[in-house]
Amino acid sequence: MQTIRVDTPSAKYGVIAGSGLLETLAPRIERVVGRLPRRVFVLTSAPIWALWGDCMQQSFQDAPVVLFLEPGEKHKTLASVEKLARQMAQAGGDRGSLLIAFGGGIVGDVGGFLAAIYMRGIPCVQVPTTLLAQVDSSVGGKTGVNLPEGKNLVGSFHHPLAVFADISVLGTLPERELRAGLMESVKAGIIRDRTLVRFMEEHADEVLGRDPKALEKVIAASIRMKAGVVNQDERENGLRMILNLGHTVGHALEQATGYKTLLHGEAVGWGMVAALYLARQRGTISKAQLERLENLIHLYGPLPPLKLRLSKVVAATGGDKKNVGGVRRFVLPVGIGDAGIVEDVTAAELEAATKYLLARAGEKTAS
């Protein structure tokens, strides 16, 4: 069991990662909030509740009120938030109520946002159940929902009182979700933690085989990296941007494939391949480092093959025109375990990096 501290100007809390946290959740929350309030709400989705609901509820003396969000990104909407807020009001939710978000990143983002605005803000606790949510979305206080015009366009910063990342719940996570989430851990290693890179290289079998000790190590290291960055730059004015390694091109790939073919982590995996190529071209990583890190990405793949037109992907990055303020911002690895932000990526460089990744992703189709 490991506890990592988030300590920002607006919030201080612990992120606890380890096995068997669910069974003792209520007393653990009480240790943070004092006595549990009269109304405790759990936001989850039906498949997660069917698998883990009994285990999660067992330590509560009074059963919490369970609210359900339909699974899938298309339900991460303001309409869902309104519906859930009304259910809370009807069930007697007041300013002292507590909301526990129990699920993947979608439940966490919607639950966090609901808690941020219900009666102008109530406390929440995050209990993430996917690897991605444990290492990334539950930590750092970003919450929100999508609009038809784009992802995460409405939201707020609302930190939880605590995060409990129970590694045991990953036992039922589909393999593909596990691998995709691990791309964010690969990212964590590349930008800030060469020991994590080495560990993930040497222990891929244990990590992918869900050995609890190996998973705890990777998850705790990834959380430590994210918390460390958030502690220095809560509102993403500078350093926090390095968490976007692989995300400029990754988001473009998600958009160009209509959010249907790729899981987020898979898109980030391919996006990192493009960033590595660009870093190699600029000489911030060596050829050997490029090969090593690309191998690591594929070790935690397989990333789905892609058949996309170069111009479509480049257009989706917004890179065919200059971004606001005339800069094309990119996170580039510097060696292994460090990264920097560059703002002068040329259209030609972006095209070359995208071309490289599409060639790689095409090779995968052929093999």
Ligand SMILES: NC(=O)c1ccc[n+]([C@@H]2O[C@H](COP(=O)([O-])OP(=O)(O)OC[C@H]3O[C@@H](n4cnc5c(N)ncnc54)[C@H](O)[C@@H]3O)[C@@H](O)[C@H]2O)c1
């Ligand atoms: N707030 C942030 O800082 C931040 C950061 C990264 C991503 N996100 C958001 O996170 C979301 C993606 O999260 P995600 O990848 O966790 O997807 P998700 O929430 O859709 O979960 C993936 C799938 O796994 C299932 N599932 C969850 N836990 C399970 C378990 N233990 N066993 C079996 N099945 C389980 C879910 O029902 C779902 O079908 C996106 O909306 C993204 O925008 C937010």
Ligand SMILES: [Zn+2]
């Ligand atoms: Zn991401």
